[in-house]
Amino acid sequence: MNPYAKRLMWPVLILVALIVVNIAATGIDFIVPSVNDGRLGGAFVNILRRSAPLMLIALGMTLVIATKGIDLSVGAVYAIGAAIACQMIIGQEDQSAAGLIFSAVALALIVTAVIGAWNGTMVAYFGIQPIVATLILMIAGRGIAQLITGGQIPKVQDSSPFTQIGRGEILTIPVPIWIAALVFVAIALLTRKTALGLLLESVGGNPEASRLAGIRSKGITVLVYLVCGLCAGLAGLIGAANLGSADANNGGLWIELDAILAVVIGGTALLGGRFYLLGTVIGVVIIGTLDDTIINVGLSSQWQFTAKAIVVFAVALLQSSEFRGWILKPFKPKPEIAAPAPAEEVPAK
Amino acid sequence: MSTETLTERPSRSTLFDGLTRYIPIGATVVLLLVMYLGGIANFRNFDSPQVVAGLFIDYAPLLVIAIGMTFVILSGGIDLSVGSVMAFSTMACAWLTVDSGVSAPLAMVLVLAFGTLWGLLIGAVIHYFSVQPFIATLVGLFLFRGLTLQISDTDVSMREVDFWQWGMTHVEFGGKVRDGGFWLPYLSFVAFAVVIVAFVVLHYTRFGRGVYAVGGSEQSALLMGLPVARTKIGVYAISGFCASLAGVLAAFATKSANPLANVGAELDAIAAVVIGGTLLTGGAGFVLGTVAGVMVWGLLNTLIAFHGGLSSWWARIVMGVLLLAFILLQRFLARSGEKRRT
Numbered sequence: 001m002n003p004y005a006k007r008l009m010w011p012v013l014i015l016v017a018l019i020v021v022n023i024a025a026t027g028i029d030f031i032v033p034s035v036n037d038g039r040l041g042g043a044f045v046n047i048l049r050r051s052a053p054l055m056l057i058a059l060g061m062t063l064v065i066a067t068k069g070i071d072l073s074v075g076a077v078y079a080i081g082a083a084i085a086c087q088m089i090i091g092q093e094d095q096s097a098a099g100l101i102f103s104a105v106a107l108a109l110i111v112t113a114v115i116g117a118w119n120g121t122m123v124a125y126f127g128i129q130p131i132v133a134t135l136i137l138m139i140a141g142r143g144i145a146q147l148i149t150g151g152q153i154p155k156v157q158d159s160s161p162f163t164q165i166g167r168g169e170i171l172t173i174p175v176p177i178w179i180a181a182l183v184f185v186a187i188a189l190l191t192r193k194t195a196l197g198l199l200l201e202s203v204g205g206n207p208e209a210s211r212l213a214g215i216r217s218k219g220i221t222v223l224v225y226l227v228c229g230l231c232a233g234l235a236g237l238i239g240a241a242n243l244g245s246a247d248a249n250n251g252g253l254w255i256e257l258d259a260i261l262a263v264v265i266g267g268t269a270l271l272g273g274r275f276y277l278l279g280t281v282i283g284v285v286i287i288g289t290l291d292d293t294i295i296n297v298g299l300s301s302q303w304q305f306t307a308k309a310i311v312v313f314a315v316a317l318l319q320s321s322e323f324r325g326w327i328l329k330p331f332k333p334k335p336e337i338a339a340p341a342p343a344e345e346v347p348a349k
Numbered sequence: 350m351s352t353e354t355l356t357e358r359p360s361r362s363t364l365f366d367g368l369t370r371y372i373p374i375g376a377t378v379v380l381l382l383v384m385y386l387g388g389i390a391n392f393r394n395f396d397s398p399q400v401v402a403g404l405f406i407d408y409a410p411l412l413v414i415a416i417g418m419t420f421v422i423l424s425g426g427i428d429l430s431v432g433s434v435m436a437f438s439t440m441a442c443a444w445l446t447v448d449s450g451v452s453a454p455l456a457m458v459l460v461l462a463f464g465t466l467w468g469l470l471i472g473a474v475i476h477y478f479s480v481q482p483f484i485a486t487l488v489g490l491f492l493f494r495g496l497t498l499q500i501s502d503t504d505v506s507m508r509e510v511d512f513w514q515w516g517m518t519h520v521e522f523g524g525k526v527r528d529g530g531f532w533l534p535y536l537s538f539v540a541f542a543v544v545i546v547a548f549v550v551l552h553y554t555r556f557g558r559g560v561y562a563v564g565g566s567e568q569s570a571l572l573m574g575l576p577v578a579r580t581k582i583g584v585y586a587i588s589g590f591c592a593s594l595a596g597v598l599a600a601f602a603t604k605s606a607n608p609l610a611n612v613g614a615e616l617d618a619i620a621a622v623v624i625g626g627t628l629l630t631g632g633a634g635f636v637l638g639t640v641a642g643v644m645v646w647g648l649l650n651t652l653i654a655f656h657g658g659l660s661s662w663w664a665r666i667v668m669g670v671l672l673l674a675f676i677l678l679q680r681f682l683a684r685s686g687e688k689r690r691t
Contacts, residue, residue: 127684128677131427131483131629132629132676136669138616139669139672140665140666140669141669142662144666146660146662147662147663147666151660248662253612260483260484270483300499302495302499303495303499305492305498306495306496306499308491309489309491312484313492316474316481316488317474320478320479320480322478323478326477326478
């Protein structure tokens with residue numbers, strides 16, 4: 001088995017197990033999509049649709065983590081993106097004007113990209129630890145989002161085409177799934193079909209060695225944070241469009257933790273270097289399915305946090321080689337006989 | 350040098366030598382004075398001593414959490430679970446005393462012991478299994494929020510239990526507030542005690558020196574023969590204890606438990622620690638700096654409350670700006686330190 005498939009094996013097995021549990025609990029309808037009113041539905045499609053914002057953020061986070069960084073500000077950036085778009089749209093008389101929607105979306109994306117670039121600049125050029133550099137916006141970001149909305153929750157009219165970003169469908173497939181899929185394909189092509197992915201892994205592995213090898217590691221670092229900010233902004237737009245409103249306080253709350261969790265479940269280590277985009281996708285679907293599974297097997301929704309904690313704990317331990325060594329020690333064949341053997345062999349060498 | 354610009358932990362052997370290490374905490378103290386004098390100049394009644402005393406009432410739980418966080422951050426780690434552990438501790442106090450009929454002092458001891466044990470466990474996982482502190486403490490963040498919600502998803506009142514009246518029993522100093530005096534409840538004195546004990550432990554004991562050494566360089570500390578395992582596990586136990594103690598203080602202060610209380614308290618604590626001059630990479634900082642950092646956060650909110658016209662989200666924005674300023678200041682000092690040596 002090649003190492004890439006080996007990395008993906010565990011996440012895929014967990015996902016399959018979750019799906020089997022769900023099918024056992026609710027029947028085969030869970031996985032089989034249905035078409036209602038010219039729109040793809042069904043429990044699993046809904047999970048995918050709801051997971052789209054997390055998917056976008058987790059993809060951006062994968063790139064950041066690949067460079068040995070982390071972006072804690074994505075939840076706040078999500079709220080800022082949502083706030084900008086909604087606030088701009090409700091300020092106008094005609095909330096359905098195509099030009100208005102377009103400029104609102106464009107402005108939100110530009111601002112969130114700039115925020116991402118700012119994070120990247122702090123990390124690359126000021127030499128600040130990623131966790132610290134992005135902590136600043138994690139703390140201040142929701143305040144900024146509230147500043148934009150004036151402390152209110154702006155509500156966009158349901159008739160506005162803006163809501164279609166979250167609720168609509170193209171060729172019967174929900175728009176959020178389209179967006180997430182397009183972003184995934186774009187990032188996958190950029191990183192796997194060009195040298196960019198290799199450069200990313202190089203920067204994550206050893207920035208100084210990369211620089212000496214002629215890679216502009218600082219530029220690449222800024223770029224990945226920019227992409228991560230952009231993804232967070234896009235996720236905020238989908239979330240806001242789906243709800244038709246932007247809640248600066250609770251929109252995208254803890255999504256940064258879910259995103260980091262998805263990346264880690266997907267097999268990308270927080271230590272930088274190798275990254276697995278497909279693993280992240282599976283990680284996101286696992287998290288999305290987990291929430292539904294808890295309801296489907298009859299547990300109260302309060303179990304969601306606890307279940308997530310158990311998953312994080314299990315994944316963290318399974319990825320620790322020390323833990324694997326410790327837990328497997330009793331199963332190792334006869335260590336007491338194997339132990340003195342090397343000592344006797346030393347003189348022979 | 351660009352070597353350390355992207356790596357997780359910049360080399361900082363030359364950082365903060367001599368008087369330079371007092372610059373960040375000095376800046377925090379100056380900032381505090383400016384904020385306080387600005388408040389006096391602009392608002393009537395701001396010069397009442399009760400304004401300052403109030404900080405130690407409203408922010409006593411945050412102060413206790415931030416003290417525990419100082420130990421963890423100094424050792425080069427981070428603890429994201431404190432907000433959830435705190436909320437869980439408050440809820441557990443309510444549940445044990447109101448629903449299960451456990452006597453209140455016993456409930457308090459149980460909660461504190463549990464928080465400490467949890468810290469020990471997570472510290473052991475971090476040290477022996479090399480799990481990153483960020484991920485390992487994330488478990489606590491989710492787990493205890495979940496457990497808190499499972500105990501109760503609505504507020505639980507503890508008003509009927511006499512024991513919880515103790516914390517807000519207060520002592521007056523210099524007469525009534527309107528006569529220029531001020532009062533402090535017992536729970537503030539608990540917070541003071543934590544500060545004093547933490548100060549002594551961190552600056553005057555072998556364990557405290559070990560915390561700095563491990564935060565400076567774990568490898569070097571190990572080679573020097575310092576008990577790295579004990580130190581690393583110890584700081585998480587301290588943080589767990591502080592978080593559960595903060596939960597008990599919150600139970601005293603509000604006499605009720607809210608399952609969604611203290612969401613994001615870990616961020617406030619981390620911000621207070623950094624503004625107090627502690628390096629987030631570990632190895633440099635002071636307990637009293639953290640006290641100053643918490644006071645900055647409290648005074649900021651007090652100023653906004655006095656102003657009346659500003660919304661509370663300004664506090665977060667200003668906190669972010671301050672955080673940025675302090676981090677850049679630390680960076681600048683670190684760089685000039687490196688330049689002097691080379």
